[in-house]
Amino acid sequence: MNAPTSAVLRMDAVTRVHGEGATEVHALRSVSFGVHPGELVAVMGPSGSGKSTLLTLAGGLDSPTSGTVSVEGTDLEGLGAAGRARMRRTSIGYVFQDFNLIPALNAIENVALPLELDGVRTRTARAAARAALDEVGIGDLATRFPDHMSGGQQQRVAIARAVVGDRRLILADEPTGALDSDTGESILRLLRARCDAGAAGVLVTHEARHAAWADRVVFLRDGVVVDETGADSAEVLIDSGTPR
């Protein structure tokens, strides 16, 4: 197991409260966990359990009321807004349920965008974007616009955009929600492969079948981590002949 310090994402006693007084809502209560390189962690829970809040905080899009969120050892709060924005362009990749591609840009332009925003020269950015598209298996669709792609293809572009420039933290919010089950599975296979290649992934989902691709599953209820599964040896389980 990796030492705690090597975690790509670390949340320590993170609490997020929305509103004040009578309308106060605790979206997260003292949540702690880490995600290491090579690891995919799934977060499961019913709607309103705090899954999306957790991901928003991990991505530096929102700040905790108390506790700390660190990405690659850096406390996001200490970075300030500009530093966090830079972190999002260089270290954190986001994958959404509805893909969030820019319709006026073609596939390669969508993928190159975060690099170009970060000041990378167009030619270099395009080359990296091309490599990322190849990696997710749609290098031949580089000049296609999102409207002319299937949902699965658009999500592949989104994953390429999330990993371009060797970003090591991938945050996926119900990435298979808008896809049929076969396409969804191929997206999970990609996320899994990316984590196996050294990235750290957080997958928010309410589908057990999809969460099962993760190394660990964290269960959230009312903003609290109520349980977590590790990974038992599959062979032992099958050999015993009794799955339960």
Place this chain on the structure above:
Amino acid sequence: MSVKQALLALLEEGPRYGYQLRAQFEQRTGSTWPLNVGQVYTTLTRLERDGLVVGAGADDEGHVVYRITDDGRDAVAAWFTTPVERTQPPRDELAIKLALAVTVPGVDVGAVIQQQRSATMSALQDYTRLKRQAEGGELSWSLVLDSLVFAAEAEIRWLDHCEARLRRAQIERPETLLDEILTEEADEEARR
């Protein structure tokens, strides 16, 4: 489980002896339901008694080989063309446990549900890992794995459903509501 029909179906491919049948059964089902060789031989004896297989002598190494009969072929065909019976629901320990947990006083049903959800999720993770490893391998084994995946997934969905219904019941249960109203009224009384 229908060891009888499964062995007959394997014998349709040609004469086999006990160890071969066991090996082929386990290969196709990924050793998910291990068979012991004693079970195989008792089943073969019963099949022979019923006229569905006949002993075809021993091979060079002395293994007793069995061959399927015409009646045996008919039995296999009937098995494949008849749906698996569902007249009696199979005994489901988890459903029984939860049914009792919600009625026996003093049981933390939420904890029972979560504990099971975690355990089933771990199993589902294991099946998914095996599926990834088995990619490009034998179709028969991968279909058995899919069956395990779907069953585990259904169980988790059912547990989620139980949890949601319990929560709703707790909110809607009139006596709880009455208790709350009474406490609130008492609080207000005290403040005045």
